Amino acid sequence: MAGPAHPDAMAPSKPGKTRTAPPQMPASWWSHPRIRTYLAFDATGIVYLLLGLVALRVVWALGAGPEVWDATIASLSNPLYILFHVIGLVSVLFVGVRFFGFFPKAQPPRIGPAKPPPQPVILAGLYAAWLGVTLLFAAILGGWIF
Amino acid sequence: MKHFLLRIEPVIWLLFGQGLLIGTMLLTGWILVVGLAAPLGLVDAAALSFDRAHALASNIVGRLVLAALIVLPLWKGAHHMRHLSIDFRGADRDVVVAPVLYAVATIGSLLGILAVVRL
Amino acid sequence: MGEPTKTFVITRFDPDKDEVPKTQEYEIPVEADWKVLDAINFIKDEVDPSISHRWSCRMAVCGSCGMMVDGEPKLTCKTALSDYGDRVTVEPLANFPIVRDLVTELEGFMEKFQRVKPWVIRAKEDAGAADSKPPMNDKGTFVQSPAELAEFKQFSMCINCMLCYAACPVVANEAEFLGPAAIALGHRYNLDSRDQGQDERNEIFRDEGTVFSCSFANECSEVCPKNVDPAAAVNQAKFGAVIDWATSLVLPRASAGRRGEQGGK
Numbered sequence: 001m002a003g004p005a006h007p008d009a010m011a012p013s014k015p016g017k018t019r020t021a022p023p024q025m026p027a028s029w030w031s032h033p034r035i036r037t038y039l040a041f042d043a044t045g046i047v048y049l050l051l052g053l054v055a056l057r058v059v060w061a062l063g064a065g066p067e068v069w070d071a072t073i074a075s076l077s078n079p080l081y082i083l084f085h086v087i088g089l090v091s092v093l094f095v096g097v098r099f100f101g102f103f104p105k106a107q108p109p110r111i112g113p114a115k116p117p118p119q120p121v122i123l124a125g126l127y128a129a130w131l132g133v134t135l136l137f138a139a140i141l142g143g144w145i146f
Numbered sequence: 147m148k149h150f151l152l153r154i155e156p157v158i159w160l161l162f163g164q165g166l167l168i169g170t171m172l173l174t175g176w177i178l179v180v181g182l183a184a185p186l187g188l189v190d191a192a193a194l195s196f197d198r199a200h201a202l203a204s205n206i207v208g209r210l211v212l213a214a215l216i217v218l219p220l221w222k223g224a225h226h227m228r229h230l231s232i233d234f235r236g237a238d239r240d241v242v243v244a245p246v247l248y249a250v251a252t253i254g255s256l257l258g259i260l261a262v263v264r265l
Numbered sequence: 266m267g268e269p270t271k272t273f274v275i276t277r278f279d280p281d282k283d284e285v286p287k288t289q290e291y292e293i294p295v296e297a298d299w300k301v302l303d304a305i306n307f308i309k310d311e312v313d314p315s316i317s318h319r320w321s322c323r324m325a326v327c328g329s330c331g332m333m334v335d336g337e338p339k340l341t342c343k344t345a346l347s348d349y350g351d352r353v354t355v356e357p358l359a360n361f362p363i364v365r366d367l368v369t370e371l372e373g374f375m376e377k378f379q380r381v382k383p384w385v386i387r388a389k390e391d392a393g394a395a396d397s398k399p400p401m402n403d404k405g406t407f408v409q410s411p412a413e414l415a416e417f418k419q420f421s422m423c424i425n426c427m428l429c430y431a432a433c434p435v436v437a438n439e440a441e442f443l444g445p446a447a448i449a450l451g452h453r454y455n456l457d458s459r460d461q462g463q464d465e466r467n468e469i470f471r472d473e474g475t476v477f478s479c480s481f482a483n484e485c486s487e488v489c490p491k492n493v494d495p496a497a498a499v500n501q502a503k504f505g506a507v508i509d510w511a512t513s514l515v516l517p518r519a520s521a522g523r524r525g526e527q528g529g530k
Contacts, residue, residue: 006237008440010361010430012372018280020362020370025437027336027354038434038482042233045226048165049250051173052219056258058180059212062203063264066196073194077185085181092177096170102481103167106500109416109456111508130171137175137211140202142183143193148473155477156510159503229480237439 002029041098047091050084100126147241158225158248164214165222172215200265209262216258224251268294271346273304275316276356278363286363288354289313295346302330302341305355305367318367325490328426331358332367338431340490358431374427377443381451381469386462399458407459417456420449420498422491429485429495441474445485445495448476452502464518467509476502 005023029035061072075081103126104119116122139145183189192198202208224247231243270292278286291308302320309316320330325343332341333356335349346353361369385407399408429445430436436444443451451470455463470476476499485495 005360005437006235006440009437010370010373010444011440012370013376014372016364016370016372018364020280020364021278021283021286023360023362023437024356026333026338026359026431027356029434029437032336034484034487035434035482038480038484039230039233042226042230042480045223045228045230047223048169048173048219049223049227051177052169052216052223052254052258054181055176055212055216055219056254056261059203059216059258059265060261062196062199063261069196069199073184076181082182082185085177085185088173088181089177092170092173095166096174099166099170102483102496102500105494105497106481106504108501108504111504130174133171134175134178137172138179138183141175141179141193142189143198146202152472152475155471155475156507159477160507232438232478233434233480235438240439 002027002031037098041095044091044095047088048095051088051092054081054084096130100130147245151241151244154248158221161218161221161251162225165218165220165225168214169218169222172211173219176215203262204265209265213259213262216261217255220251220254220258224248269297270351271295271304271349272352273308274352274354275305275308275367276363277316277366278357280365297347299346300342301332301334301339301344301346301349301353301355304346304353305332305341316367317365326424328424331426331428331431332356333359333431338428338488340426340428343490358427360431360433360437361427369427371427374425374430374444374447377447377474378425378450380474381443381447381454382462382466383447383450383454385454385457385460386465387459388461409458413458416458417453420453420456420493420495423449423493423495424491426490428488428490432484432488434482434484435478435480439478442478443470443474443476445479445499446493448479448502449493449495449498452498452505455502455505463505464509464513467506470502470506471510476506479503 002025005025007022009023011023058072058076061068076085100123104122107116107119107122109115117125179189180194184194203212228240228244228247232240236243272290272292274288274290276286277283277289291312293304293307293312295304300323302323305316305318306320309318318330318332320342321327322329323342325340328340330341331338333339333354334341334344335354336356338358341355355367357363357367357369361371362373364370402408423446425446427446433442433445435442448470451466454460455466479496479499481496481500483496485499486493486497489495
C-alpha cells in the first residue's frame with residue numbers, strides 16, 4: 001500500500017461493532033502510469049495559471065504604450081521565457097488530447113429535448129475546431145492574414 | 147467557507163470547463179506565435195509591432211478574444227491546482243487553498259478585463 | 266515436484282489482536298485455469314481456515330469479491346491468475362476501513378448510496394397538471410420505450426462491487442465525496458423517463474460530497490468490471506447539476522417544503 005488514505009474515507013457515520021484498521025491508498029497510487037498521467041494533467045493547472053498571467057502581462061503592456069509594449073515583446077526572447085513557452089505548448093497539447101478525448105462521454109444523452117451528436121462526431125468536431133482556431137489565431141497574430 | 151465553496155462550485159466548474167475547452171484552443175496559437183515563433187525570429191517583426199497589435203486588439207472581437215485568453219486559463223489553472231492539492235492529501239487544507247487560488251484567479255480576471263478595456 | 270506454485274502475500278488483520286494490518290505468505294500449487302479467487306478459496310479450505318474474505322457467485326454478478334490484486338482493484342472471480350507472476354499480493358479494497366483480513370467496512374458506502382435517492386421519485390398528485398412525465402397505466406406500471414431505456418441502461422448495470430471507490434483518488438482524499446457508483450446510480454434515475462426527482466437529486470449533487478469534487482481521473486471507468494463507465498455518469502451529472510442550478514436561478518422552485526436555490530455567489 002502507498003500509505004494511508006484520508007482517515008475518514010468511506011467511514012460510516014456510526015462506527016461498527018468492532019474496531020477497524022484505517023483505509024489505505026492503492027499501492028498503485030504513485031507508480032501506475034495512468035495515475036502519473038492524471039497527476040500530470042492536474043499539474044498543468046500551474047502552467048495554465050502562469051500562461052494566463054503572462055497573457056495578462058502582454059495585453060497590459062499593449063495598453064501602456066509603444067515603449068512598454070516593445071520592451072515586453074523583447075523580454076519574451078529571454079531563454080527562460082522560451083523554455084516556459086515550450087513547457088506551455090507541451091502542456092496545452094497534452095491537455096487538449098486528454099480532455100477532448102474525455103469530452104464526448106461527459107455529454108448527457110439528452111438536454112431537455114435536444115440530443116448531442118454521436119460521440120465520434122463530437123470528438124472530430126473538437127479536433128477540427130482546435131486546428132481551425134489555432135491556424136486562424138496564429139495566422140492573425142503572425143501577420144499572415146489581416 | 148466550506149458552504150461558500152459549495153455554493154460557487156457550479157460557476158467555478160463552468161469557468162474551469164471553458165478554460166479547458168476555449169483556453170486550450172486559444173493558447174495553442176498564442177504560444178506558437180507570441181511565445182515561440184516571434185521570439186525565435188520566425189515572424190516578421192512588423193506583425194507584432196505596437197501599431198498592428200493595437201489595431202488588431204482594440205476592436206470588440208479582439209478585446210473579447212484577449213479577455214478569454216487571459217481569464218479562462220486562470221480559472222482552469224486555479225481549479226486544477228486545487229485538485230492537485232487535494233490529490234496530495236489536501237482535503238483538510240482545502241478551506242484555505244481553494245479560496246487563495248480562486249482569489250488569485252478573480253484578481254487576475256479583473257485585471258485582465260481592465261487590460262482589454264483600457265486598450 | 267513439477268507442479269506450478271505461486272506465493273500469495275495476503276493482508277491479515279484481527280481487530281482483537283493486531284494493532285495494524287500485517288501480511289502473511291502462502292505458497293500453494295495452482296491450476297492453469299484458476300482465477301485469483303480460486304487460489305484464496307484454496308488457501309482458506311486447505312491451508313489456513315482463519316482467513317476472512319467475501320465472495321459468493323463466482324460469476325462477476327454479486328460484486329462481493331473485490332480486492333486489491335498487485336495494487337489494483339479487481340473482481341477476484343474474474344481475474345485470471347495466469348496474468349500474474351510468482352508472487353501475488355492480495356489486499357482488502359483500498360480507501361475502505363478494514364474490518365478483518367480482506368473484509369472491508371461497507372456501511373459508509375451504503376450511506377452514500379442512499380443519499381442519492383436511488384429509486385423512482387414521482388411528483389405529488391396535485392402537481393400533476395404541469396407534469397410532462399407519463400402517468401401510470403391501468404396495469405399500475407409505467408410505459409417506457411426501448412429508446413428511453415437505452416438512455417440509462419448502461420448506468421444501471423452496476424453490481425456495487427466498489428472497485429471504483431478503491432480506485433478513485435478523490436474518494437481516497439476527500440471523505441465526504443459521494444463517489445463514482447453512488448453518483449452514477451443517482452444519474453441513472455435522473456435519466457429515467459419515469460422519474461420526477463431530478464430537482465432533489467441535483468440539489469444533493471451540489472450539496473456536501475458534491476459531484477464537482479470529481480477531478481475526472483477516469484480511474485473508476487478503468488477498473489469497472491461491468492463497463493458502466495461511472496466517469497461518464499459523474500461528468501454528465503455535473504452538466505445536469507449546472508443546468509438545474511442555472512434554471513433554478515431563472516425560475517425559482519415553486520414546490521413547497523424544499524428550500525429554494527438562492528443563487529451562485
